[in-house]
Amino acid sequence: MIEKALKGSTGYWVWMLFLLSIMGVGGLSYVQQFNYGLGITGMSRDVTWGIYISQFTFLVGVAAGGLMLVLPYYIHNYKAFGRIVILGEFMAIAAIAMCLMFIIADLGQPMRALNVLLHPTPNSMLFWDMIVLNGYLFLNILCGWVVLQSEYKGIKYPRWIKPFIYLSIPWAVSIHTVTAFLYCGLPGRHFWLTAILAPRFLASAFAAGPALLMVIAMVLKRTTKFDVGREAQDKLVTIIGYAAMLNFFFLGCEFFVAYYSQIPGHMHTLDYLFWGLGHGDQVFNNLVPFMRASVVMGLAGIALIFVSRAKQSDGLLVVSCLLIFFSFWIDKGLGLVLGGFVPTPMDYVTEYYPSAQELGITAAIWATGFFILSILYKVAISVKLEKDA
Amino acid sequence: MNSKRRDFLKIAGLTAIAGIAAPSAFNTLLKGEANASSAPAGGHGAAAVTGKRYGMVIDVKKFTENPGLAQQCVTACHTVHNVPDFGNRKDEIKWIWVESYNHVFPENTQYKRPDSLKEMPILALCNHCDNPPCVRACPTKATYKTKDGIVAMDYHRCIGCRFCMAACPYGARSFNWRDPRGKDANGQPFIKELNPKFPARMRGVVEKCNFCTERLAIGQIPACVEVATQTKALVFGDMNDPESEISQVLKTSFTIQRNPAIGTHPSLFYII
Amino acid sequence: MYGKGRIIPALILFLGLMTAPMWFKSGDVSKLPKPEKPKDYTECVAPTQFMRTAHMQLLNEWRDDILREGGSRTGKTANGTEYVRSLQNGCMKCHSDKKKFCDDCHNYASVKPYCWDCHLQPKEAM
Numbered sequence: 172m173i174e175k176a177l178k179g180s181t182g183y184w185v186w187m188l189f190l191l192s193i194m195g196v197g198g199l200s201y202v203q204q205f206n207y208g209l210g211i212t213g214m215s216r217d218v219t220w221g222i223y224i225s226q227f228t229f230l231v232g233v234a235a236g237g238l239m240l241v242l243p244y245y246i247h248n249y250k251a252f253g254r255i256v257i258l259g260e261f262m263a264i265a266a267i268a269m270c271l272m273f274i275i276a277d278l279g280q281p282m283r284a285l286n287v288l289l290h291p292t293p294n295s296m297l298f299w300d301m302i303v304l305n306g307y308l309f310l311n312i313l314c315g316w317v318v319l320q321s322e323y324k325g326i327k328y329p330r331w332i333k334p335f336i337y338l339s340i341p342w343a344v345s346i347h348t349v350t351a352f353l354y355c356g357l358p359g360r361h362f363w364l365t366a367i368l369a370p371r372f373l374a375s376a377f378a379a380g381p382a383l384l385m386v387i388a389m390v391l392k393r394t395t396k397f398d399v400g401r402e403a404q405d406k407l408v409t410i411i412g413y414a415a416m417l418n419f420f421f422l423g424c425e426f427f428v429a430y431y432s433q434i435p436g437h438m439h440t441l442d443y444l445f446w447g448l449g450h451g452d453q454v455f456n457n458l459v460p461f462m463r464a465s466v467v468m469g470l471a472g473i474a475l476i477f478v479s480r481a482k483q484s485d486g487l488l489v490v491s492c493l494l495i496f497f498s499f500w501i502d503k504g505l506g507l508v509l510g511g512f513v514p515t516p517m518d519y520v521t522e523y524y525p526s527a528q529e530l531g532i533t534a535a536i537w538a539t540g541f542f543i544l545s546i547l548y549k550v551a552i553s554v555k556l557e558k559d560a
Numbered sequence: 561m562n563s564k565r566r567d568f569l570k571i572a573g574l575t576a577i578a579g580i581a582a583p584s585a586f587n588t589l590l591k592g593e594a595n596a597s598s599a600p601a602g603g604h605g606a607a608a609v610t611g612k613r614y615g616m617v618i619d620v621k622k623f624t625e626n627p628g629l630a631q632q633c634v635t636a637c638h639t640v641h642n643v644p645d646f647g648n649r650k651d652e653i654k655w656i657w658v659e660s661y662n663h664v665f666p667e668n669t670q671y672k673r674p675d676s677l678k679e680m681p682i683l684a685l686c687n688h689c690d691n692p693p694c695v696r697a698c699p700t701k702a703t704y705k706t707k708d709g710i711v712a713m714d715y716h717r718c719i720g721c722r723f724c725m726a727a728c729p730y731g732a733r734s735f736n737w738r739d740p741r742g743k744d745a746n747g748q749p750f751i752k753e754l755n756p757k758f759p760a761r762m763r764g765v766v767e768k769c770n771f772c773t774e775r776l777a778i779g780q781i782p783a784c785v786e787v788a789t790q791t792k793a794l795v796f797g798d799m800n801d802p803e804s805e806i807s808q809v810l811k812t813s814f815t816i817q818r819n820p821a822i823g824t825h826p827s828l829f830y831i832i
Numbered sequence: 833m834y835g836k837g838r839i840i841p842a843l844i845l846f847l848g849l850m851t852a853p854m855w856f857k858s859g860d861v862s863k864l865p866k867p868e869k870p871k872d873y874t875e876c877v878a879p880t881q882f883m884r885t886a887h888m889q890l891l892n893e894w895r896d897d898i899l900r901e902g903g904s905r906t907g908k909t910a911n912g913t914e915y916v917r918s919l920q921n922g923c924m925k926c927h928s929d930k931k932k933f934c935d936d937c938h939n940y941a942s943v944k945p946y947c948w949d950c951h952l953q954p955k956e957a958m
Contacts, residue, residue, distance in 0.1 A: 210650075216650065216651070219722040292701050359727075360726065517666065712899060714896075714900070762946065
């Protein structure tokens with residue numbers, strides 16, 4: 172089945188070469204980082220996690236987003252998702268692969284990464300995150316591949332795969348919950364110390380993951396004969412729209428708690444992210460334009476996505492999905508992690524700017540993710556189209 | 561016995577077992593290593609005191625009376641422990657350092673403060689918490705709590721994930737962003753003079769104050785405390801020994817701790 | 833056999849490359865490492881054969897025992913001589929020449945332990 176990835180149009184090969192070139196440039200950056208140390212990044216003693224860990228956090232959400240397809244299809248027998256569910260599973264594989272690469276890129280001693288297995292530490296949330304992420308990767312490879320292979324052979328998938336599919340549903344929830352627990356269990360970091368973090372992660376995941384999927388589905392509709400179907404499209408709009416609204420509701424709760432309680436620690440980071448934080452005689456606000464854009468884009472996206480359905484406009488659908496995706500990418504992929512470090516527990520403010528090498532490595536990991544995704548989607552779509560023909 | 565009743569009994573039995581086992585399993589999970597977290601001293605339901613618990617009293621007034629003393633403590637520590645000086649804030653590594661009051665106690669909001677507070681050199685270092693969040697966060701047990709109450713590190717095992725740095729509510733941890741054994745642009749080594757008795761660290765690991773475990777083991781007191789012996793600006797010792805100097809000081813002086821509300825139970829006490 | 837024309841030459845080439853070190857007599861018995869033992873001391877913390885095969889495990893045991901269990905920093909040899917259980921302050925006191933002792937074998941065996949990334953060897957500490 173994998174051989175389907177080796178035959179493709181010129182466009183396919185140009186796309187793959189483009190991704191490979193980014194991976195190459197980023198690979199060179201990683202060699203530099205490996206030789207010099209993480210000091211080559213913009214991270215500092217005050218802001219100890221940067222764009223790697225924030226991308227990781229966001230991508231866990233993208234991976235968990237696949238749940239919104241698997242759940243209706245396998246549990247509620249919602250047939251309209253028949254063509255798109257495999258795309259969700261395969262996107263989870265690519266997203267988790269990116270997550271793992273971002274973690275490795277962030278380690279000071281990557282050669283010792285397996286110490287996590289050698290000295291298992293159940294009191295550490297990172298230990299559990301390692302377990303749930305690798306488990307979810309395994310489940311999605313298994314379920315996605317077995318189901319697709321059965322379809323390829325023209326038979327129904329074997330019965331033994333069903334328990335794994337059912338297991339993958341709570342597992343998807345667990346990956347983002349445990350990832351939220353990395354942050355929300357730390358005393359002294361007010362911004363993260365909120366019980367609503369895991370629910371908020373899940374809400375944004377269930378919007379951002381399917382939104383990306385929808386954009387890809389629309390691209391595929393244009394470039395190949397593969398069409399996920401109008402009904403699936405419309406259903407996804409509901410899912411994305413409500414999940415995105417839920418995320419903003421949770422964000423509003425955060426705002427209320429911080430500004431009504433007037434507890435400085437709770438307000439400071441929100442000040443820094445949305446209004447600019449005055450500290451001494453300086454104002455720190457390097458993330459303010461991003462965070463405001465995130466809110467505007469997110470709200471606009473929610474409005475437009477329902478308009479797109481009413482008008483049955485694929486163009487508007489793509490635009491609104493992109494708005495929602497980038498809104499949540501900023502919210503979680505920038506603000507959440509970076510904001511948590513401002514101010515520091517000793518009340519200092521250090522702003523973080525990623526270095527060129529850091530951005531290179533980040534781009535390369537995204538490119539690797541899309542490379543994996545392209546191969547998997549190529550296989551999946553070839554099988555589906557072959558069956559149609 | 562009909563099958564329904566048997567099933568019911570089975571389930572009831574299993575539930576009972578789970579009910580008995582779960583709390584203890586949950587406790588083990590939360591505590592991790594048995595010695596990673598002991599019951600906090602004082603507060604609700606204080607546990608019986610066993611073993612040593614090292615602590616330190618920092619008498620800030622004495623540092624004001626002896627200008628330069630605080631910096632001498634810092635230098636002594638950093639020299640003994642081969643702590644590099646990169647000359648910039650981004651890469652900075654420090655085990656103990658001089659801070660101002662509003663950064664050590666940012667939670668305090670006195671309406672008016674004594675003028676002297678502004679200039680007061682206050683030493684900040686690892687609080688060797690009785691309930692350390694860093695130890696809870698570490699995925700490899702590279703940082704752990706010893707029987708003596710010291711929060712220590714095994715640099716061999718650290719993978720450099722910096723979870724402990726995010727977890728530390730006192731900013732006490734530093735990361736080796738670059739090779740500490742390297743040289744700057746002018747060819748000057750970052751570690752000015754190597755102490756042959758103590759190792760350095762490598763790139764990519766986290767480091768912090770170890771309460772001079774290596775010195776305590778051979779009967780010496782911590783390097784910073786040694787510098788401040790004359791003035792008694794720093795008092796170090798076993799807080800579980802009622803006869804120790806620190807126990808006496810803690811009994812007779814009013815001390816404050818950094819951010820006590822978050823339940824870390826620091827072993828550092830400040831007399832302001 | 834299908835594709836015989838390519839498979840058999842490729843196999844021969846592979847075998848040739850794999851065994852090349854043997855044909856070119858790479859490696860030499862006479863070049864066995866001869867780590868220089870300290871002259872002033874006759875007894876190590878454990879028998880030579882044990883130290884040769886297990887010194888790394890011993891160092892790890894010392895480390896974990898001292899750092900985590902609060903174990904003793906000193907030990908006694910079979911003859912009752914006291915020693916410090918430490919690479920930097922113990923082993924290197926007798927084996928003071930890292931190049932002639934450690935590196936000789938490690939280079940031969942092509943193992944690169946990271947001990948010296950942190951620990952100071954006697955000479956540079958001077």
